[in-house]
Amino acid sequence: MLNKTVLIQSTPTADLEKLTWNWKGHAIRYTVQGAGRPLLLVHGFGAAIGHWRKNIPVLAAAGYQVYAIDLLGFGGSDKPALSYTVELWQEQLKDFWTEHIQEPTVLVGNSIGGLLCLMVLANHPEVAAGGVLLNCAGGLNHRPDELNLPLRLMMGTFTKVVSSNLVGPFLFNRIRQKSRLRRTLQQVYCDRTAITDELIELIYTPSCDPGAQRVFASVLTAPPGPTPAELLPKVQVPLLVIWGEADPWTPIAGATIYKQHAESAPLTFIPIPNTGHCPHDENPNAVNPAILEWLATL
Incomplete structure (x- = not known):
């Protein structure tokens, strides 16, 4: 049994081995570390496998085989000109599991990555041994009915401008500036010491890749996908839902659906x-x- 004190004090930032998988003719970046029951870690919007750098070594040292993958369009993966949807990424995760893992896996996802994990758990039960959702997104984008009328019109205008061949690249270049990335992260990180140059770099560097602006525009104009409320009744495995209470993007008030689900299903919040x-x-x-x-209870 692992020493809990050591785990709490340990936040290793060791370099992760970068491997490449060919999926549908596209290069996909992933990493794997450790041996044992498999875990598959899925990042959120604009992030990459490096966002798990403080988690992968700890989980691997505890006796798990930890995989992390860059979604198509993000991180070190290719950024082709496609229509990006949650269904596309769900297919990517399922195919990765089929080719590389092939045994019941605990899926771990943050934000949009959490929603993708929930989709895989619901629609491909053969993949899953359990799921860990960290501040799970309610959709790839806001649904129109979730926004009041002025904000709905503003977002509609913004997505049109972002998709413009003339203005879109200019706007994207301003959004991805390191100073702006830092200010954006300051909105969603309570501990500003966690917003390191390393973190800024792992978000900024992929944004310089050819095709990154088109991916950004495609994601912002994509359908939101299924809601957690639609997916949860289909999930047959235990869930751990972790929520940063001070999150302004996915406020903890929206986690009520998980607390309700815990009344009739194996869910820890x-x-x-x-x-x-x-x-x-x-x-x-x-x-x-x-x-x-939580993993020790499975």
Whole structure:
């Protein structure tokens, strides 16, 4: 049994081995570390496998084989001119599991990655041994009925401008500036010391790749996909839901659906105080032990 004190104090940032998988003619970046029951880690919008750098070594050292993958269009994966949807990424995750893992796996996802994990758990039960959702997104984008009328019109205008061949690249180049990335992260990280140059770089560098602006525009104009409320009744495996309580993007008030689901299904809900949208990166000293303690109960 692992020493909990060591886990709480440990936030290793060792370099991750970068491997490549060919999927439908596209190069997909992934990493794997450790041996044992498989875990598959799925990042959120604009992130990459490096966002799990404080988690992968800890989970691997605890006796798990930890995979992390860059979704098509993000990180070190190719960025082709496609229509990006949650269904496309669900297919990518399912195919990766079929080719590389092939045994029941615990899927771990943050934000949009959490929604993708929930989709795989619901629609491909043969893949799943369990799921860990960290500040799970309610959709790839806001649904029109979720926004009041002025904001709905503003978002509609913004998505048209982002998709414009003339203005879109200019706007994207401003959004991806390191100073703006830092200000954006300051909205969703309570602990600003966690917003390191390393973190900024792992988000900024892929944004310089050819095709990154087209991916950004495609994602912002894509359908939102299924809701967690639609997916949860289909999930047949235990879930751990971790929520940074101070998240302004996916407020904890929206986690009511998970608390209701826990009344009739094996679901553990853990709020993390003074923590924002990316608890695994901002507060790994709380998240890593919570995941390991839950995994030990499976």
